[in-house]
Amino acid sequence: MHEKHKEAAENVQANAESSVIDPNSLVSRVLRELYDSVQNEAIPERFLDLLEQLDMAENSAKAGETQ
Amino acid sequence: MNEKIESDQRRFKRELLAALPNLRAFAVSLVGRHDRADDLVQDTIMKAWAKQESFEIGTNIKAWLIKILLNSFYSQMRKNGREVQDSDGILTERLSVHPSQHGALDLQDFRIALNRLPPDQREAIILVGASGFSYEEAAEICNCAVGTIKSRVSRARQRLQELLGITGEADYGPDAASTAVTSRPVSSSPL
Numbered sequence: 001m002h003e004k005h006k007e008a009a010e011n012v013q014a015n016a017e018s019s020v021i022d023p024n025s026l027v028s029r030v031l032r033e034l035y036d037s038v039q040n041e042a043i044p045e046r047f048l049d050l051l052e053q054l055d056m057a058e059n060s061a062k063a064g065e066t067q
Numbered sequence: 068m069n070e071k072i073e074s075d076q077r078r079f080k081r082e083l084l085a086a087l088p089n090l091r092a093f094a095v096s097l098v099g100r101h102d103r104a105d106d107l108v109q110d111t112i113m114k115a116w117a118k119q120e121s122f123e124i125g126t127n128i129k130a131w132l133i134k135i136l137l138n139s140f141y142s143q144m145r146k147n148g149r150e151v152q153d154s155d156g157i158l159t160e161r162l163s164v165h166p167s168q169h170g171a172l173d174l175q176d177f178r179i180a181l182n183r184l185p186p187d188q189r190e191a192i193i194l195v196g197a198s199g200f201s202y203e204e205a206a207e208i209c210n211c212a213v214g215t216i217k218s219r220v221s222r223a224r225q226r227l228q229e230l231l232g233i234t235g236e237a238d239y240g241p242d243a244a245s246t247a248v249t250s251r252p253v254s255s256s257p258l
Contacts (some may be wrong), residue, residue, distance in 0.1 A: 012193035027227045028196045030172045031096070037174070039092035039133070044105065047087060047112060054079060054116045 071231045079119045082128045083112070089198070095199050098139065099182040107143075111136040130200070137190065137208070141152050144186070172231060180230035182222050191219035192227075 078107040090111065114135050115122070124132055146234035181189060187209075195216065206213045210246075228234075 022165060026172065026233060027224055027231070030174065030177045030184065031192065031196045033090045034174055034181075035096050035193070037097045037099075039088045041088070041091070043084070043087050043091075046105070047108065048084075050109060050112055051080060051116075054113070055076075058076065 074115060075124065076119070079122065082124075083115060083132070086128045087112075087133055088134065089129050093133055093193060093198055094136060096197060097186070097189055099178055107136055107139055110139050127204075129198070130204060133194070133198070134208055140186075177227075178228050179192070183230060184226055185248065188223035188226065189220045191216050192223035195220050208241065 087108070091104065091108055093108050093113075095101055098104040098107060111132060115132055121130065125212060164258045184192075190209065191205060194200045194208060200208065202213050202216050209216060
């Protein structure tokens with residue numbers, strides 16, 4: 001009987017806690033959600049191409065220097 | 068010698084590539100729009116590439132890149148007199164405030180609210196709240212005092228709560244559950 005009361009009290013407590021969300025953490029949580037959603041996107045082709053071009057330009061400049 | 072330089076370049080490229088998703092996430096959060104954010108990222112890649120010799124391998128490339136990006140962001144703003152406003156529509160719809168008692172916020176509403184913060188506050192809360200930098204690291208990136216970052220973050224939080232209609236109190240006491248039911252004005256929030 002005691003156990004049951006305790007369990008019920010814990011349930012009430014748990015429900016109360018889950019219905020009250022610290023606004024700071026709510027803001028932080030959504031901010032991270034936004035951030036992570038972009039972070040999980042694939043890197044756009046244009047940046048991969050750009051890096052490839054920069055790399056090639058640098059290498060050919062170096063090859064020019066050594067000749 | 069030449070081989071050493073070449074491998075540094077390859078390593079730099081690899082680290083830059085690995086840091087790009089994070090840099091884009093920072094840019095999109097800061098600017099509010101993918102297209103403008105990606106223009107900033109492109110600009111940052113080119114500047115970073117041109118001055119890669121000044122990057123010390125082994126130090127935090129994410130912080131280094133964000134610094135370069137912020138420089139471009141603020142110099143564009145200075146050139147334009149003010150921040151480029153969202154004239155062509157993506158964020159122009161009005162912020163609809165949904166009560167947040169379900170613990171859920173619409174991501175789009177959040178983006179709009181974030182976009183309404185002054186840029187220095189936005190920058191601070193993103194660096195600390197999402198990029199995972201400490202207050203000290205964020206202060207280094209923004210070139211300002213730790214106390215300044217702390218107050219910007221707290222003002223940003225408060226403003227976001229107001230804009231999003233979050234009236235629950237940051238009451239951590241044992242009776243938080245009962246007191247939060249009667250919501251008090253956000254301005255009394257002990258931030």
